[in-house]
Amino acid sequence: MAARLITLFLLLFLFPLKAFPLSLYLPYKYPGTVGYFKLDSDLPAKAVLGYRGRKWFFRNLKGSKELYFSIPYFVKGNFTLTLYQGDKKLFLRTFPIWKKRYRISRIWVKERPLRGKLLERVKREGRLLRKVLSEITPKKFKETHLYPPLRRLIVTTPFGARRIINGKRRSIHWGTDFRAPRGTPVYASLSGKVVLARNLYFTGNTVIIDHGLGVHTLYAHLSKIKVKEGQSVRAGQVIGEVGSTGRSTGPHLHFGFYVQGERADPMIVLKERLQ
Numbered sequence: 001m002a003a004r005l006i007t008l009f010l011l012l013f014l015f016p017l018k019a020f021p022l023s024l025y026l027p028y029k030y031p032g033t034v035g036y037f038k039l040d041s042d043l044p045a046k047a048v049l050g051y052r053g054r055k056w057f058f059r060n061l062k063g064s065k066e067l068y069f070s071i072p073y074f075v076k077g078n079f080t081l082t083l084y085q086g087d088k089k090l091f092l093r094t095f096p097i098w099k100k101r102y103r104i105s106r107i108w109v110k111e112r113p114l115r116g117k118l119l120e121r122v123k124r125e126g127r128l129l130r131k132v133l134s135e136i137t138p139k140k141f142k143e144t145h146l147y148p149p150l151r152r153l154i155v156t157t158p159f160g161a162r163r164i165i166n167g168k169r170r171s172i173h174w175g176t177d178f179r180a181p182r183g184t185p186v187y188a189s190l191s192g193k194v195v196l197a198r199n200l201y202f203t204g205n206t207v208i209i210d211h212g213l214g215v216h217t218l219y220a221h222l223s224k225i226k227v228k229e230g231q232s233v234r235a236g237q238v239i240g241e242v243g244s245t246g247r248s249t250g251p252h253l254h255f256g257f258y259v260q261g262e263r264a265d266p267m268i269v270l271k272e273r274l275q
C-alpha cells in the first residue's frame, strides 16, 4: 500500500495532471458502466488505458485521442485506470466500485449435445463474434444517448444474471432481455454500420452494428432481419423484428452493448449520456 502511494506520488510529481489535458466521464460506479476518456495531446498513438490485464486503445481523432471503456463485470473493490505510453505508466486514477447483486435465473431448454459439425459451427461463430466485436473503427456516432431498441422496454432477464441451465450448467447473461410480441419492430440504438446480419446457432437471427471507437450493439433472436451487412443505419431505423430464433424460450429481444469487446450493461447505458 505504502509503495503504491509512493509510486502514485512520484507519478503525480513527475507528470503533473495539468500536463495531461484530459477529460474522464464515468457516470456510475457499477460494473457494466460505460465511461469515456479524452486526451487532448499529441501523445503517440500507442497510448492505452488499462485495468489489470484488460486494455482499451485510443483512436486518433483530429489532434485528440478518445476512447470508450466499460467497467468489467468481474471488478470488485477498486478499479484503477492506468494510462500507458508504450510500457511507461503516465497516469492512474482509482475508483471504488459498488457491489451489484445479480439475479439467479433458472431456464429449461431443449439442448442438443454440441458434437461434430454442430460443435464446429458454434466454435466458428464464437470466433466470428469475438473478431467483429473487438474491431475499432475511427468514425464515431453523433448521438448523445441511445435510442431504445424497442418502443416499450419490459425487462425479463437483466444483464449479469447468473443462469442455471437445465438444473446444472451456469452461465452469465451478457445482455438484457426485453419481452415483446413476435413481429415488434426493433430499432438501431445509435447510427453506424451493420457488420453482421445472419443466423447464428445460439442467438438466432442476429444483427451487430459498429458505431465506431469500438462501440457495438447486438440484437438477437429476431424473426426477420431488415438490414444487410455493410449497410449504414441511423439511430431509430428499423433493423428487424422480434422473434424467437436460435436458443430461445419465447419471443423476446436480447440486446447487447459492447465496448472494444467488453460487455456493458444495456440498462445502465440506456440511462447514460454517451458524450
Ligand SMILES: [Zn+2]
Pocket: 157, 173, 175, 176, 177, 253, 254, 255
Ligand atoms: Zn438474452
